[in-house]
Amino acid sequence: MATTIDIVSWFVYLVSAVLFVMGLHCMNSPKTARRGNTISAVGMVIAVAMAFIKLFVEGFVSVVAVVVLIAGIAIGALAGVVSAKKVKMTDMPQLVSVFNTVGGGAAALVALNDILAQETPNLVVLITAGLGVLIGSVTFTGSLIAAGKLQGIRWVKKLSLPGKSVWNILFALLMVASLVMLCVFPGQRxxxxxxxxxxxxxxxLVFVIPIGGADMPVVISVLNACTGTAVAMSGLAIDNVALIVAGALVGAAGVTLSVLMSKAMNRPLMSVLSGGFGSDASAASAGEGPQGTMKETSPDDLAVQLVYADKVIFVPGFGLAQAQAQRELADLGELLKEHGVEVEYAIHPVAxxxxxxxxxLLAEANVPYDELVDLDDVNPQFPSANVALVVGANDVTNPAARREGTPVSGMPILDVDKAQNVVVMKRGRGKGYAGIENELYFEPNTQMLFGDAKNSLQSVIAAVKELLA
Incomplete structure (x- = not known):
């Protein structure tokens, strides 16, 4: 028979779950995303507090254990706040991967404890907790490798895995077989x-090692879905409504986002996760590449084009994040808007x-949300743009995607080449992640401005100010 604390805790967990759903709904729009974060955080605080109170009331923890729990919560909260406040916006992908690592590891430990703590766990507990251990453990090491790749740690980036398919199949079979044996022979759990x-x-480890950096948005989303699923499995094992709902929401959102992003790359999700993009073989199949030469320009010439334009579209990419030039790009946009130029930012879903x-990145630079335009809405506007300024975006602007037989064939791209004039800011003449030349760079209406994006933008801003003085 349910006790009073059981009824109260169930109701409180239900309230927390409702707050999680409301918070996720608010994240549908950038304008309400902050509110969504706050609502979800309140739901989590309520759930943690209720779990703490229930343990204490039921006498499952001693005073010493309570002190340890409080210390753990305090240390975790402090670490989360400090890391979130101190990390640069350009390093946010690494932080997300680290949080995935912590979430997956925590879910695995909770599930593992539930398996080992019970004298005679039933089959449902063994299955749900076992899945929590399995998925959480995969997320733990996979997210660690992803964070290392994104951080640019040399030894992590150099990791290779000959015969990756064999290793993937081998360890997948072994972990599933072990889980089955756990359920069949609970006495040897x-x-x-x-x-x-x-x-x-x-x-x-073997799942993430072969995957390249350009596919990390999809990988992070998949690992995030795994974290949520592991949490939901742990919640089922310990009969916690808040964990079940929170995990299910994160898992469903992660899966949906992963599918949408893989579609935006025009590649099956399994192809992305197999790490096959940008291989030497696929790059070689593209042929000799575009003919012609790249035409260079200068900050002064670019400034003239921008000042006398009616409409300018900025196209940011990973190079903008690497150079930490988002504020300079936003400042340039503000200068042009004050001069009466229409400015928009074209956002590709996998940039x-x-x-x-x-x-x-652009939100940190206080770029208005209504100036961020997604691929489907911005593409029809490129022909009317006097200037399209590409800052650090490569494969997502390559016209070769419109042809068959290239590594990027069929991938939806930003139609930058249809703008009246195109200027590309790029550190050097290197190829994109797909391993082929970007045909955009050789178009007659394209000019290149080589150098660090931050320095280049600062020079352009100075030149624009001189023209407007």
Missing amino acids: LLWSVLTTVFALCYG GRMPGHMNV
């Missing part, structure tokens, strides 16, 4: 739960290194 954990940790990377 310590052995099989440990083996499931070890094989899942190994699978997380950057995490979902919404460009949106977050």
Whole structure:
């Protein structure tokens, strides 16, 4: 029979779950995203507090354990606040990956404890908790590798995996087999739960190692979905409504976002996760590449084009994040708007290194939300743009995507080449992640401005101010 604390806790967890749903709904729009974060955070605080109170009332924890729990919560909260406040916006993908690591690891530990703490766990507990251990462990190591790749840690970037398909299949079979054995032989659950954990940790490594940096937005989204699923499985195992709903929301959102982004790249999700994009073979199939030479321009010449334009479209990419030039781009946009120039920012769904990377980056620079225009809405506007300024975006602007037989064939791109004039800011003459030349750079209406994007934008801003003085 349910006790009073059981009824109260169920109701409180339900309230928390409703707040999670409301918070997620608010994140549909950038204008209400902050409110959504706040609402979700309140829901989480309520859920944690209720779990704490329930444990104390039911006598499951001693006074010493309460002190340890409070210390753990305080340390975790402090670490989260400090890291979130101190991390640069350009490093946000790494932070998201680290949070995925922590979330997956925590879910795995909760599920593992539930398996080992019960004297005779039933089959439902073994299945749900076992899945929590498996998925959480995969997320833990996979997110660690993803964070290392994004951070540019040399030894992580140099990791390679010959015969990647064999290793993926091997560890996938081993971890699933161990999970099955855990459910069939619960008396040996310590052995099989440990083996499931070890094989899942190994699978997380071999899963992410072959995947390149340009595919990290999809990988992060998939790992985020895994974190949510692991949390939901742990919630089912310990019968916690808040964990079930929170995990299900994160998992569903992550899966949906992963599918949408893979469609935006015109590649099956499994192709992205197999790490096959940008291989030497696919690059070689593109042929010799575009003919002609790149035409260079100068900051002064670009300033003249911008000042006398009626409409300018900025196209940000990962190069903007690398150069940390988002504020300079926003300042240039403000200068032009004050002069009466219409300014918009074209956002490709997979530009950057995490979902919404460009949106977050430009939001930090206080670019108005209504000036951020997605691919479908901005493409019809390029023909009317006097200047399209590309800052650090490569493959997502390559006209070769419109032809068959190239590594980017069929990928939806920003129709930058249809603008009246195109200027590309680029550090050097290197190729994009797909391993082929960008045909945009050789178009007759395209000019190149080589150098660090931040320095180049500062020079352009100075030249624009001189013209407007």
